[in-house]
Amino acid sequence: MNISAQPVNSRQYHYKTPAFGAKVVDRLCVNLKTDTVSFLNNGTAVLDEPMPFFKGIKNLLNAVTKNIKNNVEGKTCLDSLDKYRLSEMLEYFPRKLFENRMLNGVVGSGNNNLAFKIDNNEVLCVSEDMNFFNKRPFEDFDLPLISKGMYDTYFTKNTQGWFIRKLGEPVTDSELETIKQEIFKKGYKVKDWNPEQGCKLDNKLYLIDFECAYK
Secondary structure, three states, X not given: OOOOOOOEOOEEOOOEOOOEOOOOEOOOOEEEEEOOEEEEOOOOEEEEEEEEHHHHHHHHHXXXXXXXXXXXXXHOOOOHHHHHHHHHHHHXXXXXXXXXXXXXXXXXXXXXXXXXXXXXXXXXXXXXXXHHHHOOOOOOOEOOOOEXXXXXXXXXXXXXXXXXXXXXXXXXXXXXXXXXXXXXXXXXXXOOOXXXXXXXXXXXXXXXXXXXXXX
């Protein structure tokens, strides 16, 4: 049931990738249970069991719809905007690419993004605006992408897209400082700097939020 990253200092960290603030909780618990979805206090939504991707999206949508109807969405990480996003995904998301993937749940939602935990310990990020990738080149401090793509919806053309990354592990304060210094060495500044911006993957340190580093 727990799809968070590894426990650190007896506290549960959970990544919301990209540009999502992680919540740190002393004890992981369920805030609300709706049908097949558990909404946890670290800002995630977990399916009772992994499901085929689009079946999982439909189950998440049904749970959010019921929460809104019952006026309890404030206890969850998903709201009416996310309901709209999930509806769009059922209609427009590239079915052939994802119909054989398994979905565990939602690991974060932001102003323009939804992030999902999928099989192979990967995170699928769905963004309403992929143009942020054009603002600077990828650097060796950036968490690598496994794949990415674009798709159009009724209202958006040439901006909506998705990308997949591995789910990294949390970093210590000193490791976070190391990441920041590597960013500075490349001539970048940082914004919205916080512990959730960094992660460790295969014993290497990375910046999660691409937009955090800028010139």
